């Protein structure tokens with residue numbers, strides 16, 4: 001018997017879309033399926049004064065506070081936009097990153113989020129680890145000054161040219177006292193040792209020894225993944241792409257008693273629009289597998305594995 005698990009989906013959220021009714025419907029749907037986690041995606045959000053056009057704007061504090069009531073009983077997290085770059089060296093880019101992180105923390109605090117996940121940035125020079133740690137420590141200190149409870153969670157990147165792989169992100173999180181977001185599918189795409197039980201155990205040990213979860217759960221992202229020579233090519237559905245060993249992963253987590261220490265967000269997606277219905281189906285696959293008690297101890301790559309690379 002397993003205790004309370006947290007499984008859900010990422011969900012795009014900005015000032016004008018979804019509208020209130022759409023969002024209420026989505027929350028009802030999540031609840032009807034027993035999904036109890038949601039990650040609000042501020043992915044394309046820009047800072048500035050709203051004007052007509054295709055740009056996405058951050059929701060207002062009032063909007064965010066009001067949806068927090070709708071989301072009571074959910075574990076809520078935030079995903080920051082791609083404009084964030086802790087590897088930035090240019091003054092302007094650093095300022096933009098700071099402004100976005102501040103905005104995300106403010107909104108995350110208003111909605112009662114547990115953590116803010118974000119992609120750290122592109123690898124472009126030597127010694128960026130030091131740069132990232134310095135910048136992140138600065139943000140953590142400012143967050144604490146403001147009294148925001150949610151924690152920062154730099155994400156394991158999927159592309160080899162992005163900062164960074166599992167070990168490096170654990171090191172950064174350890175030194176800065178943050179959480180990390182273990183995007184298992186990214187880890188797989190960049191060739192991380194996640195296709196065997198021993199490899200996954202080694203990673204759990206590293207987390208145990210280096211990350212102070214405090215009262216929080218470890219953020220996990222799961223999705224299908226098309227991988228290539230340079231790591232992640234694109235997200236897809238669990239049964240497609242390069243064969244993410246998600247059943248093996250969940251089996252190991254169950255056996256090691258980790259299921260109650262994590263929050264799983266499904267990030268599956270097809271080409272084009274976000275396709276939330278399809279993503280919900282994949283989240284339910286994850287939930288059903290966990291609840292079934294089924295055990296998969298060997299990695300079985302999907303048949304489409306080779307096709308995915310060409």
Ligand SMILES: [Zn+2]
Pocket residue numbers: 155183221267
């Ligand atoms: Zn992710």
